[in-house]
Amino acid sequence: MTEPDGATEPERAVPESRGVSRRGLLGLLGAGAAGAAAGFAGGAATAGVALTAGTHGGGSAGASVFPFYGAHQAGITTPAQDRLHFAVFDPDAGLDREGLIGLLTDWTAAAARLSQGLEVAEGGAVGGSDYAPPADTGEALGLPASGLTITFGFGPELFETADGGDPFGLAARRPSELVALPRFQGDALEPARTGGALCIQACADDPQVAVHAIRNLSRIAFGRATLRWSQLGFGRTSSTSTAQTTPRNLFGFKDGTANIKAEEPGVADEHVWVQPGDEPAWLADGSYLVARRIRMVIENWDRVQLGEQEQLVGRSKGEGAPLSGGTEFTEPDFEASGATGTPLIDPASHVRLAHPTMNGGARLLRRGYNFVDGNDALGRLDAGLFFLSFQRSPEQFVRVQTSLAADGLNEYLKHVGSAIFAVPGGVAEGEFVGQRLFD
């Protein structure tokens, strides 16, 4: 995936041209299927960035298959899939360095298979012994890979436990920037949705496929690590490819118009990927992931007049154009003013405060999802944005979030969960994810 000149290409989708699915592979399990899987995994990609429009068998969307192995982990610059299951784990008491390496090795093997549309292990849900639990939980049998990517990250607590312990001998290798995020204006963090030692981001175009991945990886961790918190997202709120349309968040506005796109490899190197000269060396080609559960008070927002909604955001609601004029992708002009001399884009608007020019050039690769988790006791939907961003340094996020302290939108949202992870670089065949951390 890395060109000789160091430029990085976005992950590419392999059209599932042979109609391979978990069902199709049921009859093939064994050497043949292993060969087919290696064929996919080994970089058989030949097409350009493909969205998940491929269908096969008439009706089943999401036939894309993304390579698991590569210079970077998939699921970052990969064109954002439609659905998310995100899970955070804590190591169980008694897990030691070898145990952790074992877990990461098992997770890697499973993720490599799952992302190719295979069952989690040979033997699968129906191919093993009648007298053993099935290797795979089975609910994705017959479903295509659906663009599944599985991305792993390491939280601060992997390097130092809450009581100052270092069970994995990793304290000296901790990235100096991998610390809990500072408290921001308006934070109302719930401990049950905050922090954690290990994370797995599963994105797919079929939620059943994403859920299946997290469930099976959780199961593999049994006795070694325990799920601490998790979050489903039903709709992507950002594009990470110029080939994707910009989706809408639950404020009803297009979100992520100015996001970093896979088609800008130079930009990704500058803003997303930890570079070879950066510290620590083991994190090169990786990134930092920030996760924030942002509850939106949508019932109140829905009573705000259109003009004020647009003023708070700084863009029009329909087109998503900056209020300084043009269309969605026109660069906002923060100097433009109307007939009365008032700036067309309010100085306290979200688009201005989040803009790189206000944040020392900081840009984020956003990859968040809308969520609705039922409702609260007052009959308000428990809805909002599960914000995910990848950046070369956590400082980028801190700058933007600090700037947003003045954001008028804060009246309509509340950050209730927060976590940060170091996302190691990609995996080569025969390695486990994050292996360089342990070298």
Added chain:
Amino acid sequence: MTEPDGATEPERAVPESRGVSRRGLLGLLGAGAAGAAAGFAGGAATAGVALTAGTHGGGSAGASVFPFYGAHQAGITTPAQDRLHFAVFDPDAGLDREGLIGLLTDWTAAAARLSQGLEVAEGGAVGGSDYAPPADTGEALGLPASGLTITFGFGPELFETADGGDPFGLAARRPSELVALPRFQGDALEPARTGGALCIQACADDPQVAVHAIRNLSRIAFGRATLRWSQLGFGRTSSTSTAQTTPRNLFGFKDGTANIKAEEPGVADEHVWVQPGDEPAWLADGSYLVARRIRMVIENWDRVQLGEQEQLVGRSKGEGAPLSGGTEFTEPDFEASGATGTPLIDPASHVRLAHPTMNGGARLLRRGYNFVDGNDALGRLDAGLFFLSFQRSPEQFVRVQTSLAADGLNEYLKHVGSAIFAVPGGVAEGEFVGQRLFD
């Protein structure tokens, strides 16, 4: 939708051949769009049952549009869409009969528009005054109708409040069968997920479209009715059309193989639709809806050996064939025994206990969804089946559920929520949903 001989056709999908979407309509709002909407709503269906495989614009699945008006409400025999948002409301104190009629009238008008891919009202999210809140919350702008159906139901509490009141003058018109379900073996019902006076089932192939519908209908109810509980489902667990493949539940098994299908209108008349001679007359062409939130203890299930899993279900895990032999749609043979004389299908298996022959011929039209709502404090996924079934009489469900008291699967599940609703018949243009209840 009703043929002269009384036979009922399934709802039909209208391919969105003109590529109409909320985005497309932004430029059309006004008389032209209203005309287009009426064209869809007026029964322009000409195709047979179509699944939601239609794509337009390259990549956007779910372009189906189902008629809102008809002899029956949509969302029952409609081919089950992929995603669900289900919501239950209680009337606010002070709502009277006229207020309730007003709410149902407003809900009907909104649902008729939303199901056709229109914004909830003219003016929409961006077409109204800058100085008023937008009529539509906007997050579905640009998305197609995505097969959205909106189905309304009336719970026992609409006819008699908890304190014996009758604020709507409906007590005398209450269906004698519309009472809270009896307590079943193993029930562990949570009050916050049980009961309610009004329900709305929103099904669509895009979860953002289903969420948008519930959100806007909740908003319309502000000051008149308040959301009591709600549930999202990410994956359908039943087919309601022979053209659909059978999906899998979170036990990893195909679910709903023997479900009532839209292509069996005689069966639907016998088992799903309240018939003209049934009591009460106002409910003719309607149905009864049972909703059960069934939590699955999937971590324990995943440790059960394959042979035992299959014995408990009575079907093979891969193919879904009855253990008496054949393929998925082979009728199970409960008399067949193996070499040792043991029945091939265990007498306590789910397939046998749920089978019509064990329940006086009772059949249900199942329309449930898989859910995962994060995890509990012990690190177990809060996962399971949000069971929905439609039947001509609640007695059908009671029989089957009573029979399932002996089901070995009960070790791995727990019913934590329950509700029942009378679902009125379909709506003609100019009527509001359930109007005959008030005549």
